[in-house]
Amino acid sequence: MSGAQAARRRPTGARFGGVYQEEEAPAAPAPAAAAPRGARFAGAPVQPEPQPEAAAPPLAPPQRTGPELVSLAGRITALHQGGAAHESAALTAQAAVLLAPEDVARLAVLLHAQGPAGAAGYLARATVHGSPEQAAATLAGLRRAGLAEEAAGLFHALWGHPSSQLPPLLAALERHGLAGDGLTLLWERASAAPAELAALATALRAAGRAEDAHRLLHQATGRRSGELAATALELDETLAAELSAQAARLRSPADLAEYAAALTASPPRYRALLAAVAALDEPRRRSAVAALRALGLPLR
Template sequence: MTVREIDPGAAEDVQALRSELDELLRARRYAAQREQRLAEGVSSGNDPELHRQLAQIRSLRDGLASRHLELSERLLALEDHRREQTAVPVPRRPTGARFGGAYEAAPAPQPAPAAAAAPMRGARFAGVAAPAAEPEPEAPQPVAPPRPKAPEPRSAAELAALAARITALHRRGSAQESAAVTAQAAVVLAPADVARLIALLRAEGPAGAAGYLARAVAHGAAGQAAGTLAELRRAGLSEEAAALFHALWGYPATELPSLLAALEQAGLSADGLTLLWEWGSAPPAELAALADHLRAAGRTEDAYRLLHQAAGRRTDELADTAIHLAPRLAEALSYEVVRLRSPADLADYAAGLVVSPDRYRALLAAVGTLDESRTRAALAALRGAGLPLRT
C-alpha cells in the first residue's frame, strides 16, 4: 500500500489517528466475537440465513482490517515526518513485511488507553461514540463490568456528515469501507440517531445502504436492536423496520432472553411473540437450545410458548427436539403433542422416543392425563405400532 505524503501543515495529528485506531480495534474485536457465534450456529445446522450473516460479518471484518492497516501506515508516516523535524538522532528499526524489510525510525509509542466512560471520536465516524469494550472470551472478569452509558445524541450536522462520508466512500469505489462505517454506526449510535441516519441514507445515500444499516443493527446489543426497531416504526420507516425485524430471526440463542426482555421494555411485546412463532420452525437441536436458554434465564413461559408453536411440526422432528431438551421441557413438549395431535401422529412421535426411556415414560404419563376415550385411542395407536405401554 502506498502511504500518502504528509503535509507539514495538515490538521491531522497523531492523537486523532490513535483515537481512530482505538475505534477500529474495538470494532474488530466485536466482529470477531460475532463471527465466532455465527460460525458455531452454522456448524450445528444448514440455515441459509446464518450463512448469509456469516458472510456479511466476514466482509465487515475484512473491511475493518483493511482500514486498520491504512491508518497504521498513515500514523507511522506522520510520526516519522514529525521526528524528522527534530534534531535528535534516533536509532533505526525494522518494521515488518508490510514495508518490505525496510528500516524506519524508533518504535512509535503505543496508543494511550481511552477512559472507559469517555466516548471515542474520530473523523471517520463523524464523532460517533464507540461502545465499551467487551471482555475477552478467554479471560472473563470475576465481577461484571458496569453497564456502558447510553450513547450521546448526535446533532443533525454530525449525522449529515456521517451520511455524506458513507456516500462519498461508496461513490469513489470504496464500497467495503463504506459498508464497514455503516455497520459500525449501527451498533454505536443511539437508536433514535440510527433511525435518523437511515432516513438520510434512504433519501440521498447509496442504493441499499438504508436497508443494510437497519439489518446491521441486529449485530449489536439487544437494547440497541429493540430501541432502533421502535424508532423506525415511529418514524414510518416500515421497509427498514421489516429488514431489521427479519434480521432478528438469526439472533444468537444465548441472547434471546435479553432480546425478548428488551422488546418488552420498548413496548414491542407482540414482536417478541412473533419471533417465538418464527423460532418454532428452527432445526430440532437449535429449537431445543432456544427453549433451554429461555428456561435458564427465567423465561419459562416463553419456553413453553415456543414449544407450543413447534408442536405442529413433523413428528420425527418433534421427537428429535424432545431428545435434545432438558427433562422438564421435554415433558412439556410431550404434553403438547398428546393434547394437539392425532393418535396416529402420537404413535409416530413415540417411536422416536423409545431410545430414551425417560422421555418415553414422560410421554406415557402425558397420555394418562387425557380423558378416558382419548387415552384409550392413544394407547391403541401405540399398541398397534408395536410400542410398549409401560417402561
C-alpha cells in the same frame, strides 16, 4: 455460527456497490464506550475514552447533533460515490453499533433520502451485530420514523440471532413496546432444527422465560412426528415431559404412536409420555392407548 460476532450474510449486488459478501460482523463496542469522532465521524477530534470501573453502570452513547449526522451521512455518500464502497460500508456498519439507537434511526432517514441506494437498509440490518437493546431500540425508532422497509429488513435480520441471544432480545423488544415482534420470532423459531429448538427452549427457561419456552414447545407440536421426537430427545427430562404432554393433547392417536415409537430409545421420556396419555380425558386416552397397542408398544 454463534455469538455476537458470527459471520452473517450481507447484501450483494448493485443496490449498494456490490461489495457486501460474507464478512465478519463488526465487533460490538464495550457498553461504556462513546461513539467515535474524528474524520470518519463528522470531523471532531478523537478523544481517548476513560476506562470504566468494573462496577460502573454502562453509559449510553452520546446523542449526536443534527449537523453531525448530516456530516456523517455526507461522508458515507462521498466515499461511495468516490469509488470507496468498502470504506463506505465499513463506516455505515460502525455507525450502526456505535451510535445511540435514536441517532441510527435519524441517520437512516438521511441515507434513505440522499444516500447510496440501499445504504439505509444496510445500516438498519447492521444493528443486529450490536447489543439486543441496540437492535430493539433501533427497530422502534425506524418505525416511528416511518421507514417501513428498513424496519422490516432489521426485523428479518433478527431471525438469525443465536438461541443464546434470543431471551435478552425478547426482553429488549418488550421494553420498547414490540412484544408482538418477539412472539413472531418465537413462532419462526419453532421450525428450527431439533437441536437448536431444544437449545432455545432451554435458554428461555434458564432466563426465567418459562412461558415463552412453553409457547415454543406448543408451536413445535405441529411438526412431523420424527422431528418432534428428535426434539424431545435433545431436551432435558422436564422439558421433554412438557413437550410430550402437549403432543398427547394435540396430536392424533396415530401421530402420537409414531412419536412414542421414536421415544422408546429413552425409557424416562417414554414413561413421561405414558403418564401424559394417562392424564387425558377418557375417550382420547382410549384412542391413544389403542394406537400404542397397534404398534406393539409397551403400555407401562
